[in-house]
Amino acid sequence: MARPGGRSARVQEAVHGAVRELESEVGRDALTVPLVAARAGVTPSTIYRRWGDLRELLSDVAVERLRPEAPPDDHGALAADLTTWAEQFLDEMTSPPGRAYLRDALLGDPDGSNAGRCSAYAADQIDVILARATERGERAPDVETVIDHVVSPMMYRILFRPSPLDSDYAHHLVAGLLDGPVGAASDGTDA
Amino acid sequence: MARPGGRSARVQEAVHGAVRELESEVGRDALTVPLVAARAGVTPSTIYRRWGDLRELLSDVAVERLRPEAPPDDHGALAADLTTWAEQFLDEMTSPPGRAYLRDALLGDPDGSNAGRCSAYAADQIDVILARATERGERAPDVETVIDHVVSPMMYRILFRPSPLDSDYAHHLVAGLLDGPVGAASDGTDA
Numbered sequence: 001m002a003r004p005g006g007r008s009a010r011v012q013e014a015v016h017g018a019v020r021e022l023e024s025e026v027g028r029d030a031l032t033v034p035l036v037a038a039r040a041g042v043t044p045s046t047i048y049r050r051w052g053d054l055r056e057l058l059s060d061v062a063v064e065r066l067r068p069e070a071p072p073d074d075h076g077a078l079a080a081d082l083t084t085w086a087e088q089f090l091d092e093m094t095s096p097p098g099r100a101y102l103r104d105a106l107l108g109d110p111d112g113s114n115a116g117r118c119s120a121y122a123a124d125q126i127d128v129i130l131a132r133a134t135e136r137g138e139r140a141p142d143v144e145t146v147i148d149h150v151v152s153p154m155m156y157r158i159l160f161r162p163s164p165l166d167s168d169y170a171h172h173l174v175a176g177l178l179d180g181p182v183g184a185a186s187d188g189t190d191a
Numbered sequence: 192m193a194r195p196g197g198r199s200a201r202v203q204e205a206v207h208g209a210v211r212e213l214e215s216e217v218g219r220d221a222l223t224v225p226l227v228a229a230r231a232g233v234t235p236s237t238i239y240r241r242w243g244d245l246r247e248l249l250s251d252v253a254v255e256r257l258r259p260e261a262p263p264d265d266h267g268a269l270a271a272d273l274t275t276w277a278e279q280f281l282d283e284m285t286s287p288p289g290r291a292y293l294r295d296a297l298l299g300d301p302d303g304s305n306a307g308r309c310s311a312y313a314a315d316q317i318d319v320i321l322a323r324a325t326e327r328g329e330r331a332p333d334v335e336t337v338i339d340h341v342v343s344p345m346m347y348r349i350l351f352r353p354s355p356l357d358s359d360y361a362h363h364l365v366a367g368l369l370d371g372p373v374g375a376a377s378d379g380t381d382a
Contacts (some may be wrong), residue, residue, distance in 0.1 A: 161307060
């Protein structure tokens with residue numbers, strides 16, 4: 001639907017940019033569709049037609065902000081790569097902006113597609129890490145297993161548990177996965 | 192704050208009841224604070240003072256609906272108890288009303304306390320299951336481990352993954368936990 005470089009992509013870029021600018025200028029609670037439309041140089045009906053309402057637009061913008069900007073760091077070993085990635089993911093998602101984006105992403109998402117994009121970003125990063133491990137000859141779990149054992153517990157606690165989380169928790173989850181039978185990494189190749 | 196039988200508890204009961212009645216009569220999208228207040232026999236300001244706004248009230252009502260009505264079934268063995276509980280939890284949370292309550296609970300929850308109550312309900316049910324296992328002499332993981340390995344993956348996929356979930360997935364998670372080293376149940380006492 002949004003061909004890169006096409007009109008659709010230009011509209012998206014202008015509207016997303018307008019939301020980001022106005023959020024920092026007037027604050028998130030003062031945003032309205034007419035205000036965003038005026039700043040983006042489009043009509044309000046363009047926004048309503050494409051995004052539905054303000055909440056869905058904010059969800060779309062939030063998901064874009066959660067998109068990783070670069071592939072995960074390569075530390076030469078699966079355990080190090082996965083631990084570093086998990087620590088960074090936890091750090092980003094528990095930061096005040098990360099929590100706000102996550103909340104916006106989930107709230108204005110009647111069909112679940114934006115939440116699905118968030119999950120796909122994480123899965124893509126993990127895929128890169130696992131493919132590198134396989135290339136090195138390391139045994140590696142599959143991506144769904146990493147989602148279940150590392151990503152899900154972090155996200156659950158971010159959303160449902162008020163207690164603070166630190167990088168020890170990310171480390172504990174990765175170690176539990178790679179030392180366990182599901183990790184298929186218990187032969188010591190990366191220990 | 193809400194003494195059982197006190198005025199505060201009576202107000203909560205009347206307002207929650209009004210929301211439930213009006214939801215089925217006029218639909219969720221037609222609810223307003225004045226409408227709920229009139230049905231409950233309280234002033235709108237009572238609702239604003241206690242709940243903040245409609246979204247926070249709906250969140251509170253949703254959390255009450257997610258409260259378990261009875262302790263989990265006792266099947267005489269940890270694996271059976273945990274599998275049955277996880278299957279029922281998944282079934283409830285993936286049903287259309289369950290998804291709607293979950294969404295309402297998370298949305299109108301600026302300080303995370305309602306989400307924390309949802310999580311505490313699950314933890315309390317799991318605690319009962321684990322205490323029974325310990326009484327029987329079965330080795331059992333701790334409640335946080337069950338949250339990480341069983342509850343979190345289900346909730347993550349409900350919120351972030353569009354693909355359908357069935358009871359096989361709940362069974363797979365419990366089996367992975369109890370057969371793995373973190374489950375501390377690998378001595379075969381419940382196998």
